[in-house]
Amino acid sequence: MTGKTKDGKEIFKQSKIYMPIPQQNGRGDRMGRGPYEKSGMLRDTSIPPHKTVHETFDIAFPMEDVKRGDKIEKVIKSGEMTVDVELWYLPYGNKQQDPFLWHKYTKDVKVTTTGK
């Protein structure tokens, strides 16, 4: 997911990976890659059947320092942000080979820029 200011500048980027993490030859601490060397599971972050996963992200709006009298105050630089959340299926672990975008969510959000 990303957060971008109105001018398109990316101010936040984070991703989560859901997948079984297979164990090389069913031993040790190394993940196996090819089916021929996988024989176990080190960990499994795939989404279990009929289960819901919840993720929460906090994205700070960008702030800047402004001199007011003798003081330097932090004030909000932009009160607008575009939030993009995408759910990709990456069968080969990257977006170069056969990537599939399953879901996409976009929303422009604002916070008030006046008040105390």
Added chain:
Amino acid sequence: MRRFKVFILIALCLCIPVLVFAAQTGQTKKANSIDELAKMYDVSSCKMCHEKIYNEWAKSLHARSIYGPETSGRTAATLKTTIINGLMEWPHSGVKKPEDVKVEHLMICAKCHLPQLQDATDKVAQEIVKNVYAFTAGDEKAAEQLEKLNINCLVCHNRNAIIHKWADGYPEKDAVYGSKDGAHPAPMYSKLKKGPVQKEAILCGQCHGLGPNFELENPSQCATLYGTYLWAYTAEGGQEKCQDCHMHKSGLGHNMQSYRSKEMQKLAVDFHVEVLPHWWRDGTKMIPQATVKVEIKNRAGHAIPDG
């Protein structure tokens, strides 16, 4: 002469159980080439009466199970990786070079990608290897040759249609296993038989598996899907079968798809996002932020993704 007769008798005694077993299991002469194996499992005649189903299947990955997706041929490429990074690296595999690869070696992948390879000689294994190498070097004819081999009507409706062979019998050579008993108007497959597991998840579970395939000399692990279906779906009360979603609810029929298909994507996952912009106060400090809450629900009867 008497010794010779005794020898003949002993030889016959030894042969009869083998012949009976071969008859029971429906074994025939093994294929010596890709073309011969493709002919043994030729399903072009099925299209004459089951055109819609045939055309659905032709769009599926089952129809190119050794080659892989049309756009990438990724399965064939992974076969090559298996030979180079697996078989040729393992000191006890007996494979020092691609020319050493036999059927037993390819069964690491072929157990599911081409189970009928067991009905072929090592010559076919070698031909597959040569075509895999040629395909990855850009030879389109090699790709075409590999695409002749697949999981087709005869695999699911005959060869692999019976799992418990001691309980249910071996698949009959002239039978098509489906939803009912009866006659089947096809010269080579004149019987229609009700398959004991045709509508069951276990039919798919044969390949969309449990994890390591321990029956192999060197176990591989491609799919763990049926494992999660058993232990995390049915264990929680889930009752649907693979066929319910992948064939019926999706409307895809024999074009059984997974993550590539829009239909399956919609069926598989609910995706919901909420964004709450607000000011957060920490004493005298004010921080403007957006809290993004993401909810992903797996509606499938197995974990997503598989692997």
